[in-house]
Amino acid sequence: MKNYLVRENRQKYMKQKIKKMFNLTQEYIDANTEWEMMIELGFDRIWDSGKIKWVKEIKRNKDNTNNNKENKGTSNIIFQ
Numbered sequence: 001m002k003n004y005l006v007r008e009n010r011q012k013y014m015k016q017k018i019k020k021m022f023n024l025t026q027e028y029i030d031a032n033t034e035w036e037m038m039i040e041l042g043f044d045r046i047w048d049s050g051k052i053k054w055v056k057e058i059k060r061n062k063d064n065t066n067n068n069k070e071n072k073g074t075s076n077i078i079f080q
Contacts, residue, residue: 002044010045013038 018037019029028037035045
């Protein structure tokens with residue numbers, strides 16, 4: 001079972017750093033991508049972490065003359 005509580009920056013695992021960290025051969029480094037090596041070493045990737053854009057949409061009723069809460073409009077919060 002993978003531990004998704006520990007998150008690390010992807011720059012820590014650049015190709016040459018992986019080579020030194022895990023004592024890999026140059027031939028292995030040249031034959032594989034960073035992604036392929038990390039999968040083989042048991043790591044996983046979290047896609048688009050922290051890049052959710054939240055948008056608040058406020059819709060007003062056409063008849064806004066009355067001050068009742070029912071006539072003030074509605075709002076929805078969505079993410080894109």
